[in-house]
Amino acid sequence: MPSPLAVLCLVAVSLEGAFSLSCYHCNTVGTDCNTNEKVCDKSFDICISTITDISTPGKTSTKSVVRSCGNKEQCNTTYSISMNSTNLHAVVKCCDKDRCQISNLEVQKSTTENNVECLTCNEASDKCKSPIKIKCIGDQKKCVSYGAKDAKSQVKFTSQVCATENVCTMKNVTTLPFDQILATKFECANHAPSLIPGLLFPVAVVIAMLKLLS
Structure with a gap:
């Protein structure tokens, strides 16, 4: 006959499994999953669905769906x-029942340019050598840099992008452009680095030399 302690342990394990969320x-592209x-794991308390729309001018946009366990603070973001020229829009939706899934896969997006400009790039190196300045769109107010790696080849990339402000506080994101995954934390700035100080420095040196010679 099993001891009372053994019975209690079995009950505890059964209850833990009963109250764990499934x-x-x-991860699919173009269809639901x-x-x-x-x-x-008991550290997760919600089922999350991340729906992502990636678009490039002149091409058909691509929609992907990623479902997994998650935390409530990730919800409704x-x-x-x-x-x-690549724009990624994503929405994170949640449900709290076993095997639940969000049926609404619509992603609201805006491609209207705002007054923020950022230097952007995605290069397989530890530094961007040929960044391109672009105007940010919609609610994108931050210039963000981060390290990433290709999900398949594991090749490391340096990326600079326009992004919404909430990206700056995210420890991770489910989707990034070009099927990459985050390798470092996000570093944020309000705008692209100004070129004016670099241009004015040689002028200041010339003026100083002229004063010494006069």
């Missing part, structure tokens, strides 16, 4: 990232 863990059910 979520789909899947509801496969690969997993029991969430939107973010966008722009790099050169």
Whole structure:
């Protein structure tokens, strides 16, 4: 006959499994997904669905769906990232039932330019050598830099983008442009670095030399 302690342990394990949330863990492009059910770790308390729309002028936009376990503070958030001519818009939606899934896969997006300009790039090096200045769109108010790596080849990239302000406080994001994953934290600035100080420095030197010679 099992001891009372053994019985209590079995009950505890059974209860833990009973109260653990089960979520789909899947990633698809162009269609919805509801496969690969997993029991969430107890550190997660919600099922999240990240719907992403990536568009490039002149091309058909691509929509992807990523489902996984998550935390409530991730819920009901939107973010966008722009790099050169590529625009990424994403929305994170949540549900709290076993194997639940969000059916509304619409992503609201704005491509209207605002008054913020950023130097953008995505280069397989530790520094951007040929950044392109672009006008940010929609609610993008920050110039953001970060390190990334290709999800398949693991090649490291340096990226600079326009982004919404909430990206600056995110420890990670589910989707990035070009099928890359975040390798470093986000570094944020309000605008592209100014070229004026660099241009004025040689002028200041010439003026100083003229004063010494006069």
